[in-house]
Amino acid sequence: MKVTETNINGLLILEQDIYHDERGWFSESYNEKLFNKILNRYNQSEVNFVQDNHALSHKHVLRGLHYQQKPYTQAKLLQVLQGSIWDVAVDLREDSATYKKWIGIELSAKNKKQLWIPAGFAHGYLSLEDNSFVTYKTTRFYKKSKELCIKWNDSELKINWPINPDVSIILSPKDKIAQSLKDLVL
Template identity: 45%
Template sequence: MKIPGLILVEATKFPDDRGFFAETYKRSDFAANGIPEDFVQDNLAHSTMGTLRGLHYQIEPKPQGKLVSVLSGDVYDVAVDIRKDSPTFGQWYGILLSHSNHQMLYIPPGFAHGYCVISDEATFAYKVTHEYAAELERGFLWNDPAVSIDWPVTNPKLSARDTQMPLLSEAENNFHYKSSVP
């Protein structure tokens, strides 16, 4: 992974003539592979083509690490390093997550997260390491020119809130590189 802290997870599938079975989360396996987090809340979002959600994060004292996946459809998923003093501050990583590739992305605290739907519809699932706290939620503009994410959409469907986000350089952020990722 080009940005330290991000981890791509591949679920092992066990196919048969009925379909397949896959273990998508097993705490002991995740801990053995560098993700020792206790996930405390599961979230589900269903969106239509062209919807872009993000870029969001939750600040200290309850920062959220996320394990994201797609149950149906296809999304382009993005994580942006916002850890102050990080050698990769402001850099982003994007990946196609879909119902067919069964990949998941672990995004630790200190990263902003967003995604856009590139199929007719998509159902997006994610686990988080702290419960949602509205007073701690922050974000920055999805099209911040300083970050320059190569989104696969040019005129996305956005929430009113996401259209009013500040630039990354103006966004509140209390993450520091050394304390965010071991």
């Protein structure tokens, strides 16, 4: 497995080994022993995933930016099984040198990249194709009462979403009333 560090400490891009033959291809998308060995190499604690989530989105659907308050912050391991998304992670760890910095990366069924997002990040994504199927593992259970939603276009974060100005994005009711980062208690 190829591991690429990003410019935000702890945020990793993983590329699985793909084995092709006349039947198609095979990959091991998750191996607990290997994954925790990778985390240890980057001075991160081992994790225990407790929940798998799946989401299917139409083109122009934007989900996020979502975050759970302490002590319910979730680490996530994401991948796209069908279609493609522009995935964004925002560092909300107040003691981090990259606090309030973000990265965006295309994840797709074609590139088979995974994104490891440690606990303490807000997360969201824009579906770039119809029927984009995203799956992700989390280290904590979803707790609705501790979920925060930050505006996808927050003026302080200045996230550069790949959005055509002639197209309307599709937001959930929750995401439509999201707050500015400056107004939230993390």
